[in-house]
Amino acid sequence: MIVFDVGNTDTVVGFFKGENLINKLRIRSLKNENSIYFEYRILNFMLENNIEKRGLQKAVISSVVPILTPFFVNFCEKFLDLKPLVVTPAQSGLLKINIDMPEELGSDLYVNALAALETTQSDCVVVDFGTALTFTVVNFSGQIEGVTILPGIKTAIKSLFSQTSLLPEVILEKPASIIGKNSMHAIQSGIIYGYESMVLGILKKIKEEVGRPVTVIGTGGLSAVLTGISNAFDMIDVDLTLQGLALYGRKTQM
Ligand SMILES: Nc1ncnc2c1ncn2[C@@H]1O[C@H](COP(=O)(O)OP(=O)(O)O)[C@@H](O)[C@H]1O
Numbered sequence: 001m002i003v004f005d006v007g008n009t010d011t012v013v014g015f016f017k018g019e020n021l022i023n024k025l026r027i028r029s030l031k032n033e034n035s036i037y038f039e040y041r042i043l044n045f046m047l048e049n050n051i052e053k054r055g056l057q058k059a060v061i062s063s064v065v066p067i068l069t070p071f072f073v074n075f076c077e078k079f080l081d082l083k084p085l086v087v088t089p090a091q092s093g094l095l096k097i098n099i100d101m102p103e104e105l106g107s108d109l110y111v112n113a114l115a116a117l118e119t120t121q122s123d124c125v126v127v128d129f130g131t132a133l134t135f136t137v138v139n140f141s142g143q144i145e146g147v148t149i150l151p152g153i154k155t156a157i158k159s160l161f162s163q164t165s166l167l168p169e170v171i172l173e174k175p176a177s178i179i180g181k182n183s184m185h186a187i188q189s190g191i192i193y194g195y196e197s198m199v200l201g202i203l204k205k206i207k208e209e210v211g212r213p214v215t216v217i218g219t220g221g222l223s224a225v226l227t228g229i230s231n232a233f234d235m236i237d238v239d240l241t242l243q244g245l246a247l248y249g250r251k252t253q254m
């Protein structure tokens with residue numbers, strides 16, 4: 001099976017043999033490129049890793065970037081002779097969705113919840129550190145209870161940089177002290193210590209609202225950044241979205 005997690009910053013392509021993730025490829029989700037940009041990278045990766053087209057019997061796509069979705073649908077049809085499943089949470093039925101407008105729910109959050117539930121079989125919160133930082137609450141009986149969204153860690157840095165004249169765009173490194181002695185340390189301190197406090201605070205409030213113990217799972221490209229609060233997570237699985245996509249593929253009839 002081949003799965004695509006089309007996110008706002010990166011698209012991750014995963015290759016599964018049965019339930020096992022064998023290979024993955026990360027491509028920038030560039031919106032001004034044409035299809036050749038994506039096709040070339042995926043085909044080249046398959047060639048380099050001896051992944052044969054005839055070994056791929058199913059394709060599943062989650063996209064939270066609608067303008068890019070056709071590229072990946074066409075890729076599957078044109079190069080793999082597969083009609084891909086495009087994840088549509090509101091129509092899937094694998095999980096119940098207890099929010100105002102189920103069709104609004106991001107398909108990445110839906111497959112995250114699916115994988116989290118399969119792994120933990122308990123009430124859980126999935127914290128996805130991507131372009132957005134999201135908390136998805138799912139209960140053990142298979143119902144998504146809702147989502148909390150804030151700007152992702154890099155997104156916040158970029159936003160601060162683009163809205164100010166004198167502040168630099170800094171790399172994600174934790175300074176030794178909370179009180180910065182230069183602009184770079186001041187921002188790194190504010191962002192990293194700030195996000196750690198925010199994540200802890202949001203998790204605390206979510207737990208209060210759920211009123212039962214929850215398993216906390218971290219995922220996303222930036223899930224390793226907040227080293228100071230790693231014990232707030234029962235597990236970190238950077239491949240959770242890919243695992244959820246494969247699960248969706250196995251559980252959905254074509
Ligand atoms: N393997 C990685 N190691 C470190 N940082 C990464 C890795 N992959 C992605 N990142 C960074 O994490 C951020 C979020 O990536 P990702 O979770 O894929 O976001 P999205 O799903 O919104 O595209 C990106 O800014 C990316 O540069």
Ligand SMILES: CC(C)(COP(=O)(O)O)[C@@H](O)C(=O)NCCC(=O)O
Nearest residue numbers: 007008009064104105106130131132
């Ligand atoms: C919240 C998201 C922007 C996260 O995207 P990502 O950080 O993975 O690129 C995406 O899941 C999305 O566009 N969701 C729609 C709104 C919602 O899920 O409520």
Ligand SMILES: [K+]
Nearest residue numbers: 007108130241
């Ligand atoms: K994502």
